[in-house]
Amino acid sequence: MPVGHPTGMISSWFVSDLVMPRDDAKANHIIQAVAGSTIEKSREFVATYLKGAPSASAQPAVYGSYDGVYNDPNVDCVYIGSPHAFHKRHCLAAIAAGKNVLCEKSFALSAQEAREVFAAAEAKGVYVAEAIWLRHRPLVADLRRILYEDKAIGDVFRTTADFKMYMDIANAPPTSRYKDLSLGAGSLLDIGVYVLNWALLTLDPGVPDHPETPVVKAVQSFDASGTIEVTTSAVLRFASSGRQGVITCSTEQRQRGKSSVIVTVDGTDGFVEVEGSVPSHPQSFTVYPAWTGDEKPAGRKYDYARPQQGFIYEADNTALDLAAGRKQSPIMPWAETVRVLEIMDDIRQQGGSTYPHEKKA
Ligand SMILES: NC(=O)C1=CN([C@@H]2O[C@H](COP(=O)(O)OP(=O)(O)OC[C@H]3O[C@@H](n4cnc5c(N)ncnc54)[C@H](OP(=O)(O)O)[C@@H]3O)[C@@H](O)[C@H]2O)C=CC1
Numbered sequence: 001m002p003v004g005h006p007t008g009m010i011s012s013w014f015v016s017d018l019v020m021p022r023d024d025a026k027a028n029h030i031i032q033a034v035a036g037s038t039i040e041k042s043r044e045f046v047a048t049y050l051k052g053a054p055s056a057s058a059q060p061a062v063y064g065s066y067d068g069v070y071n072d073p074n075v076d077c078v079y080i081g082s083p084h085a086f087h088k089r090h091c092l093a094a095i096a097a098g099k100n101v102l103c104e105k106s107f108a109l110s111a112q113e114a115r116e117v118f119a120a121a122e123a124k125g126v127y128v129a130e131a132i133w134l135r136h137r138p139l140v141a142d143l144r145r146i147l148y149e150d151k152a153i154g155d156v157f158r159t160t161a162d163f164k165m166y167m168d169i170a171n172a173p174p175t176s177r178y179k180d181l182s183l184g185a186g187s188l189l190d191i192g193v194y195v196l197n198w199a200l201l202t203l204d205p206g207v208p209d210h211p212e213t214p215v216v217k218a219v220q221s222f223d224a225s226g227t228i229e230v231t232t233s234a235v236l237r238f239a240s241s242g243r244q245g246v247i248t249c250s251t252e253q254r255q256r257g258k259s260s261v262i263v264t265v266d267g268t269d270g271f272v273e274v275e276g277s278v279p280s281h282p283q284s285f286t287v288y289p290a291w292t293g294d295e296k297p298a299g300r301k302y303d304y305a306r307p308q309q310g311f312i313y314e315a316d317n318t319a320l321d322l323a324a325g326r327k328q329s330p331i332m333p334w335a336e337t338v339r340v341l342e343i344m345d346d347i348r349q350q351g352g353s354t355y356p357h358e359k360k361a
């Protein structure tokens, strides 16, 4: 799958995974072109991250503006790894040029922005998907099967998930996407989106095709300036089952250790703990029977640790979607991206966080 992308942290992680050799690749990804805001940044990106890449990806076309990638006839799919507030603009520009698009989470600032992008994609007949890599992990599909087909822990009744990642916002430059509200700063869109996805995936077997939208109660707290949302807590309740999700995220707290329990799913006959460094990067899960005595019971561990970080799964699935002529990802269809953003709109409304363009409206 030829890929074009701007520079930046996530883009470096993404391409590093794609060019790492592996035996079980479902698709052959070629980094065909790289675009950043300056040609120097793009060249530096290539020199840094594609130095040892297989020959097809080692010398991509290099552009000093994003238009270069949008208009490059050799690019099949544009990967967008810019800050949240630019996603709509960059998606629309790529779509207008007739390109397929894989765009980072959170897909947009609001559900309305996502609807506009998907309407444009439909009109142009191109593929667009949110790069919510968590949903593409085999670990997630296996866990859902164990919960809802094998019913290994009985009836699921609750999921708790917490994402903590310390950001020194006070000392970050004003241009940082973690600090600049006009770039979409805030813990919910950056990391809360993962714990929300964990709750939806583990509490609702109908996801993604027949999802039930939960009732949400949420609060948010802000940094010293009172403008940047740094901690979000929300409780979700699914009316049909009574299942609850307790999801929290904070950029004020450091993650503890290299691996810990990042998600817990409780059932009537047992529980599951998902282990990893942070909820975006699960490595294993353990299925336990009900904890009845003093000691924690023995569980069965399912381990998915690999040399890549995990971006290969969304990349492979995107390539397979394109090869099959699909315009949407069956794992993260447009309606599901919109629904996640609608829930986040609701959480932000209850929590009191708004973006500059919303204040003007
Ligand atoms: N899936 C995952 O695990 C992760 C996903 N993400 C997601 O990826 C996206 C980008 O995050 P990240 O890589 O950390 O972002 P960065 O802050 O690294 O920015 C990415 C690129 O966007 C451009 N950019 C950044 N700030 C500005 C600005 N103020 N004005 C104009 N252009 C700017 C720059 O590219 P240039 O100047 O070359 O154009 C920059 O290299 C977000 O949606 C985030 O949520 C982020 C981290 C991990």
Ligand SMILES: O=C1OC[C@@H](O)[C@H](O)[C@H]1O
Pocket: 165, 190, 191, 280
């Ligand atoms: O998606 C993400 O997950 C990992 C974090 O480091 C990053 O800030 C965030 O965007």
